[in-house]
Amino acid sequence: MSKVLVSDSIDQAGIDILSQVATVDVKLGLKPAELIEIIGEYDALMIRSSTRVTQEIIEAGTQLKIIGRAGVGVDNVDVPAATRRGIVVVNSPEGNTIAAAEHALAMILALSRHIPDANASVKRGAWDRNSFVGAEVYKKTLGVVGLGKIGSHVAAVAKTMGMKLLAYDPFISTDRAEQLGCQLVELDLLFQQADYITLHIPKTPETTHLINATTLAKMKPTARIVNCARGGIIDEVALAAALKAGKIGGAALDVFESEPLGESELRSLGKEVILTPHLGASTAEAQVNVAIDVAEQIRDVLLGLPARSAVNIPGLGPDVLEELKPYMQLAETLGNLVGQLAGGRVEVLNIRLQGELATNKSQPLVVAALKGLLYQALRERVNYVNASIEAKERGIRVIETRDASIRDYAGTLHLEATGTLGTHSVTGALLGEREIHLTDVDGFPINVPPSKYMLFTLHRDMPGIIGKLGSLLGSFNVNIASMQVGRKIVRGDAVMALSIDDPLPEGILNEIIKVPGIRDAYTVTL
Ligand SMILES: NC(=O)C1=CN([C@@H]2O[C@H](COP(=O)(O)OP(=O)(O)OC[C@H]3O[C@@H](n4cnc5c(N)ncnc54)[C@H](O)[C@@H]3O)[C@@H](O)[C@H]2O)C=CC1
Numbered sequence: 001m002s003k004v005l006v007s008d009s010i011d012q013a014g015i016d017i018l019s020q021v022a023t024v025d026v027k028l029g030l031k032p033a034e035l036i037e038i039i040g041e042y043d044a045l046m047i048r049s050s051t052r053v054t055q056e057i058i059e060a061g062t063q064l065k066i067i068g069r070a071g072v073g074v075d076n077v078d079v080p081a082a083t084r085r086g087i088v089v090v091n092s093p094e095g096n097t098i099a100a101a102e103h104a105l106a107m108i109l110a111l112s113r114h115i116p117d118a119n120a121s122v123k124r125g126a127w128d129r130n131s132f133v134g135a136e137v138y139k140k141t142l143g144v145v146g147l148g149k150i151g152s153h154v155a156a157v158a159k160t161m162g163m164k165l166l167a168y169d170p171f172i173s174t175d176r177a178e179q180l181g182c183q184l185v186e187l188d189l190l191f192q193q194a195d196y197i198t199l200h201i202p203k204t205p206e207t208t209h210l211i212n213a214t215t216l217a218k219m220k221p222t223a224r225i226v227n228c229a230r231g232g233i234i235d236e237v238a239l240a241a242a243l244k245a246g247k248i249g250g251a252a253l254d255v256f257e258s259e260p261l262g263e264s265e266l267r268s269l270g271k272e273v274i275l276t277p278h279l280g281a282s283t284a285e286a287q288v289n290v291a292i293d294v295a296e297q298i299r300d301v302l303l304g305l306p307a308r309s310a311v312n313i314p315g316l317g318p319d320v321l322e323e324l325k326p327y328m329q330l331a332e333t334l335g336n337l338v339g340q341l342a343g344g345r346v347e348v349l350n351i352r353l354q355g356e357l358a359t360n361k362s363q364p365l366v367v368a369a370l371k372g373l374l375y376q377a378l379r380e381r382v383n384y385v386n387a388s389i390e391a392k393e394r395g396i397r398v399i400e401t402r403d404a405s406i407r408d409y410a411g412t413l414h415l416e417a418t419g420t421l422g423t424h425s426v427t428g429a430l431l432g433e434r435e436i437h438l439t440d441v442d443g444f445p446i447n448v449p450p451s452k453y454m455l456f457t458l459h460r461d462m463p464g465i466i467g468k469l470g471s472l473l474g475s476f477n478v479n480i481a482s483m484q485v486g487r488k489i490v491r492g493d494a495v496m497a498l499s500i501d502d503p504l505p506e507g508i509l510n511e512i513i514k515v516p517g518i519r520d521a522y523t524v525t526l
């Protein structure tokens with residue numbers, strides 16, 4: 001049975017799902033060295049934001065197949081290191097969207113009405129109504145930086161509170177922003193005009209210290225800034241200095257450059273600063289959502305199925321996956337077949353995506369073809385995560401072409417592999433919605449479903465040759481399940497594709513190519 005380690009606190013709903021397929025160990029608060037010590041025993045690791053999954057931990061996780069982050073941000077996982085090792089990293093892109101958006105909105109209102117400090121003063125026994133005069137958000141301008149899932153929900157709710165909305169997100173269309181009632185503007189304008197600024201962007205090299213002394217200086221002296229996205233997007237030293245100097249009006253932070261927050265000037269500031277300990281996703285509802293979402297994906301991967309929200313498999317979102325699944329199988333089979341026909345070391349793989357596959361959405365098929373191509377060399381070590389990297393490291397040049405104009409099938413895939421032993425090609429299509437068919441081998445038209453064991457010959461189309469090959473195989477006790485010849489002209493060159501019930505016995509290929517008229521023979525196992 002598989003083993004899963006849960007190293008951060010996860011809702012029981014997730015543990016119950018994992019327990020259907022694995023032994024689950026919940027070990028909270030492990031030190032990095034302790035995690036390194038035990039991770040080698042586990043097939044999967046499930047975390048929230050406290051565990052830092054470093055390259056060292058990933059390298060010690062020799063059995064790891066999947067790392068599941070019960071939340072959105074995977075910045076606590078060394079994703080490139082996991083990708084290199086073929087480990088799938090999954091998250092829950094939507095499970096805590098509402099929770100995080102509501103926390104940001106709560107921060108905006110709490111800052112405006114000084115709720116935390118007013119509450120603390122009453123609890124201390126005071127009744128001070130003068131120190132906590134607030135400001136209304138109605139008709140004020142909210143600047144939303146990052147109009148993704150969380151930013152969009154914040155914008156939608158803020159709109160209903162009567163706020164004017166500005167947004168900055170270079171990857172969002174003006175139409176989408178307008179639908180949300182936001183005016184898309186440049187960042188400088190947003191900084192200059194906003195009364196409230198709320199950050200909903202990932203932490204990347206471009207967004208690190210996006211809020212710094214220079215950008216803070218552009219804001220209104222009354223501006224209040226909220227960060228429920230990621231620590232490090234704000235330069236905390238510069239923020240504390242700006243608040244002290246009255247250059248901005250207030251700040252509410254849920255996330256910090258280093259967590260837990262250590263010594264910080266921010267702690268010493270007054271009611272203009274609100275600090276929460278990374279609570280954005282901490283609602284009962286969100287924790288059930290993310291735990292179920294990620295546990296289901298871990299369960300699926302441990303059962304050999306694909307994950308729906310893998311962050312390190314390019315272009316393989318749930319909708320794409322559903323649509324492409326049968327074609328992924330086709331691409332992988334063709335990759336495996338052409339790799340075996342080519343033999344030797346493949347140097348160039350030409351992939352032609354035809355018909356309905358001639359769109360950019362078909363990119364995962366290229367990865368699937370590479371996975372198939374590398375299967376003979378790497379077996380289970382190659383997967384959708386690392387296939388492209390492995391191909392690159394082996395110096396395989398991948399050339400993709402797209403051609404929308406075919407007639408016989410909705411979509412076909414054509415793979416041509418050139419290696420140290422020559423060039424071979426295969427084409428395949430789906431019959432109905434799922435049945436894989438080979439429609440061409442080395443330029444000869446055929447129409448056969450692939451089978452586990454196959455034999456291909458290149459021969460001269462002449463009387464008696466099929467009988468001779470049949471007798472030879474019979475003398476080696478090889479049972480033929482089906483056979484088809486593909487030729488372009490009568491009595492010219494031809495290809496024979498045979499499905500056989502068992503692997504071809506050792507040495508028989510040499511006998512086959514001695515049959516007069518047969519020029520070459522290849523055996524493959526799919
Ligand atoms: N405090 C907490 O507990 C939680 C924090 N988060 C964090 O909230 C952030 C947003 O999450 P989602 O809305 O789910 O992500 P998302 O991916 O749906 O949206 C992010 C948006 O940021 C935009 N963006 C990327 N780079 C940008 C840049 N340089 N400038 C402006 N916009 C940029 C993207 O185009 C996208 O629209 C993430 O950092 C996530 O980790 C998420 C959940 C809980």
Ligand SMILES: O=C(O)CCC(=O)C(=O)O
Pocket residue numbers: 048049070071072073074096278279280281282
């Ligand atoms: O797991 C948590 O509570 C943190 C959530 C978070 O920051 C995220 O989902 O990106």
